Amino acid sequence: GQQLNQSPQSMFIQEGEDVSMNCTSSSIFNTWLWYKQDPGEGPVLLIALYKAGELTSNGRLTAQFGITRKDSFLNISASIPSDVGIYFCAGQLRSGGGGADGLTFGKGTHLIIQP
Amino acid sequence: NAGVTQTPKFQVLKTGQSMTLQCAQDMNHEYMSWYRQDPGMGLRLIHYSVGAGITDQGEVPNGYNVSRSTTEDFPLRLLSAAPSQTSVYFCASSYSRHMFETQYFGPGTRLLVL
Numbered sequence: 523g524q525q526l527n528q529s530p531q532s533m534f535i536q537e538g539e540d541v542s543m544n545c546t547s548s549s550i551f552n553t554w555l556w557y558k559q560d561p562g563e564g565p566v567l568l569i570a571l572y573k574a575g576e577l578t579s580n581g582r583l584t585a586q587f588g589i590t591r592k593d594s595f596l597n598i599s600a601s602i603p604s605d606v607g608i609y610f611c612a613g614q615l616r617s618g619g620g621g622a623d624g625l626t627f628g629k630g631t632h633l634i635i636q637p
Numbered sequence: 638n639a640g641v642t643q644t645p646k647f648q649v650l651k652t653g654q655s656m657t658l659q660c661a662q663d664m665n666h667e668y669m670s671w672y673r674q675d676p677g678m679g680l681r682l683i684h685y686s687v688g689a690g691i692t693d694q695g696e697v698p699n700g701y702n703v704s705r706s707t708t709e710d711f712p713l714r715l716l717s718a719a720p721s722q723t724s725v726y727f728c729a730s731s732y733s734r735h736m737f738e739t740q741y742f743g744p745g746t747r748l749l750v751l
Contacts, residue, residue, distance in 0.1 A: 526679065555738060564641070564727050564742030565680070610679065614737065622668055622729075622737035623695060627679030 528611055528628030536636055541598040543631040545611035553614040554594035556585050559630070560607045568609075569596070598633075606635050639663050641743035643728050649749045650718040658713040658746050660728030666741075668731045669711040673697065673724040674745075680727065686711055687734050718750045 528545045535541060545554070553572055557565035569580050571587035571594060578585055582599045594613070598605055611628040614620065644659045662669065670685035682695030686705040700722060702714040711730075715722060725747050731740040 528679075553738075563744050564729070566742070567738060567740070570738040612680075621734040622670060622731055622740055623682060623685045623693070623734065625682075625737055627681075629677060629679050 526611060526613060526626050526628040528631055530631060531629070532632040532634065534634045534636060535601060537601060537603060539601050541601055541605070541633060542595065543609060544593060544595045545613070545628045546593040547613060547626075548592065549615055550591040551594075551613035551615055552591075552620070554585070554587050555612040555614075555625070556583075556594070556596050557610040557612065558607050559610065565610055601633075601635055603635055603637065606633055608632050641728055641730055641741050643726075643743040643746050645746060646744070647747045647749075649751065650715075651751055652719060654718050656715050656718065658715075658726055658728075658748075660711045660713065660743060661709050662711075662728075662730040662741070663709065664730065664732075664741070665708060666730035666732055667708070668734045668736075668740075669705065670695070670729050670740075671701070671703065671711070671713045672727045672729065674727060675724050683713065683726075685734075715748075718748075720750045722748065723750045724748060 556568045559565045569585040574591050576587040584597045586595045608630040610630045612625045641662045667688045671683040672680040681697050684703040686692045692703050725745045728743040729740045
């Protein structure tokens, strides 16, 4: 199936630092989603992006839909201990028919914060 | 609302055993799905349902069966467990197939097949 390349795989940062991660694909996506998964829990939606170039914020989180429609970025400002977890991107292909069954998920970025 | 609930939380099986992973939602969602999560892999879709009585295969359906007799429940059956089915299984639901941004995930079932 379709592959999403998510990087970095893991990040070790100090509390208070800003974080950046991204997802790239060889195909054009209609929609990008960013999820966070806490240890032992299921993913929770953070941000949804629908248009190329769109920049959307949710508190200290900001995500962007790349102009080429083949990438997306997530930034976290001033990280705090509760930001620890796995962050996943997911995309809906332009040719995918528009359903949840057509979502492709990245492999995740593990965020570890050192106090 | 309890949201999406999954039972059991943990399960150990021997190769060849069968079992059913339970999933229930109380949000009157039409769309329900099962994913598996493996180390170094993104979530992969096993089966999904767009409403009671309707199911379809996802990316990795082999070795799994589903049924949807009610709107609320969407059990996943492992017919003859294999070590390759060791994984974390997530059930998810949303208002409809197209409203995927409203998809809620359950807490997961961690399955070990020996």
